[in-house]
Amino acid sequence: MSGLHFTDRDWERIERDTMAWWAGELERPLVWLSSTGPVPAPPKLRYLSNYPLEMPAEEVLDLYEPVIAATHYYGDAYPSWWVNFGPGIMAGFVGAEVNSVCDPSETVWFSSPRETRIQALEYDLGNAWWKRVKDLTKAIVRRWDGQVAVGHTDLGGNLDILASFRSTEGLLFDVIDHPAEVERLVGRTTDLWLRYYDELDALIRPACRGTTCWAPIWSTGKTYMLQCDFSYMISPAMFERFVVPDLTMCCAHLDHGFYHLDGKGQIPHLDMLLSIPRLRGIQWIPGDGQPPPEQWLGLLQRIRDGARLCQVFVSPEGARTIVRNLGGRGFLLAIFHADPAFADPETARAYLQLLAQEDISQN
Numbered sequence: 001m002s003g004l005h006f007t008d009r010d011w012e013r014i015e016r017d018t019m020a021w022w023a024g025e026l027e028r029p030l031v032w033l034s035s036t037g038p039v040p041a042p043p044k045l046r047y048l049s050n051y052p053l054e055m056p057a058e059e060v061l062d063l064y065e066p067v068i069a070a071t072h073y074y075g076d077a078y079p080s081w082w083v084n085f086g087p088g089i090m091a092g093f094v095g096a097e098v099n100s101v102c103d104p105s106e107t108v109w110f111s112s113p114r115e116t117r118i119q120a121l122e123y124d125l126g127n128a129w130w131k132r133v134k135d136l137t138k139a140i141v142r143r144w145d146g147q148v149a150v151g152h153t154d155l156g157g158n159l160d161i162l163a164s165f166r167s168t169e170g171l172l173f174d175v176i177d178h179p180a181e182v183e184r185l186v187g188r189t190t191d192l193w194l195r196y197y198d199e200l201d202a203l204i205r206p207a208c209r210g211t212t213c214w215a216p217i218w219s220t221g222k223t224y225m226l227q228c229d230f231s232y233m234i235s236p237a238m239f240e241r242f243v244v245p246d247l248t249m250c251c252a253h254l255d256h257g258f259y260h261l262d263g264k265g266q267i268p269h270l271d272m273l274l275s276i277p278r279l280r281g282i283q284w285i286p287g288d289g290q291p292p293p294e295q296w297l298g299l300l301q302r303i304r305d306g307a308r309l310c311q312v313f314v315s316p317e318g319a320r321t322i323v324r325n326l327g328g329r330g331f332l333l334a335i336f337h338a339d340p341a342f343a344d345p346e347t348a349r350a351y352l353q354l355l356a357q358e359d360i361s362q363n
Contacts, residue, residue: 003069004147006079011209014078018218021309021332022256022280028359029328031075031319031352032216033335035342039066047108049085049100053132057139068148074348076332081144082151082214083136085129086110087229090155090189090196091164092129094121110164118165121188123195130196137200141207149212150204155196157228158189158246171230175238182242190246194253197224215283216334217311221255225283232265239269244276251278258311263287267299274306281309281332294321304330316351320358328359 020026043063045051051060068079085092085100086108092098100108124130133153140150156164162185163171174182201222205211210220217223228243251257258281259273273279282303284293293300293312300322303310311332314322319333342348 004079005069005072006147010073011078014076014218015209015220017076019220022219024330027329028356029319029323029331029333031333031335031355032077033074033342033348033352034071034077035074035340035348036067036071037343039070042067045102046106047084047086047100048132048136049089049098049108049129050102050106053128057136058143060136061139061143065143072343072345072348074342074345075352077216078149078218079144079147080149080151080212080216080218081140082212083133083140083153084214085133085153087154087227088156088160088164089129089133089153090193091161093127093133093196094124094161094192095127096164098129111167112165118162118185121185121192123192134199134203137203141203146208148208149210149218150208151212151214152197152200152204152224154214155193157226157230157243158186158193159228159230159234159242161189161193162186163230168230168233172233175234175242179241186242186246190249193246193250197222197253215258215260215311216332216336217256217258217281219256222253223256223258224250224254225258225260226250226279227260227262229260229262231269232263236268236272240272243269244272247273247279248276251276251280254278256280258283258309261285264290270299270302270306274303274308279308281311283311285313292318294318297322297325300331301326320355323355323359328355 017026021030048060064081068081073079088110091110096110096112098110137150166174201211210218211223212218213225215225226247231239231243257279259279260283262285284299286293286296293314300310309330311334313334313336316335319335322331
């Protein structure tokens with residue numbers, strides 16, 4: 001890809017340091033810092049589901065390639081692009097309606113044409129959304145030929161996928177009134193999830209050095225940001241029954257499984273998450289209206305004390321606060337909305353050097 005600000009030597013460094021981080025051998029944090037310069041005609045849509053299904057995949061990619069070419073990657077950042085059909089598109093693969101709209105604001109959600117009991121969830125090779133995701137994934141792999149990390153689409157969490165069919169309210173009643181049926185369905189959902197993951201993995205990993213997803217985690221093996229947003233609304237006992245078996249099975253299947261801890265309503269489940277042996281890390285998202293991650297130092301310390309890695313999205317100053325107070329080891333500090341000054345490589349390098357010095361002084 002012409003104009004890409006990343007080399008094979010950069011990829012060798014990313015592989016060396018990231019795999020050391022996974023192994024607990026990296027003394028410093030991983031720091032994702034990137035800055036995108038002006039793009040003449042940036043794409044207007046976030047969700048690929050808003051492009052017509054008949055639009056050729058190559059034409060879709062043409063809209064996004066200038067953004068990647070205009071981006072500079074610093075620290076442990078790397079070029080990546082993921083097939084974004086909204087969180088939980090697996091529901092669309094197994095028959096839910098995909099409601100993707102641009103106005104008045106762009107969004108996508110999944111629903112069932114009939115709010116009825118779910119009898120079965122089946123793999124459908126001919127499903128239009130599954131075919132579209134695979135076609136775009138193949139096209140991205142071909143286009144960038146291993147120079148860009150291609151992320152798995154956001155398959156979703158087991159209860160989140162079921163809620164797309166039953167509605168959130170309906171599934172909340174189900175976990176109380178029909179727990180055995182929910183248990184059966186979440187098991188089936190996990191089986192299908194693993195099949196979809198592996199089919200995408202077979203397209204991506206051989207050509208792209210490894211795997212990634214919507215979050216800035218990368219591995220030479222199989223990695224993914226697991227989730228269950230529905231768990232915000234259920235008790236730890238229900239989480240243990242309906243979610244932990246799914247996460248345990250997925251983590252056993254992955255080399256480097258992470259969990260998306262989204263909002264303070266999920267904090268009661270943290271101890272249970274830390275008990276899953278092969279869960280390698282926790283991503284902390286405080287949620288809308290909540291203080292930023294650097295103001296949750298006790299929670300971040302708890303995650304790290306649980307022998308887990310921790311990923312957060314922070315401001316440049318927020319990253320410094322975490323490093324000054326907790327040290328950087330075991331963290332992945334992702335600075336996505338960086339100051340425009342970081343478009344200057346010298347400014348970016350000076351910031352990374354300052355962050356490293358504060359980490360050394362804390363230790």
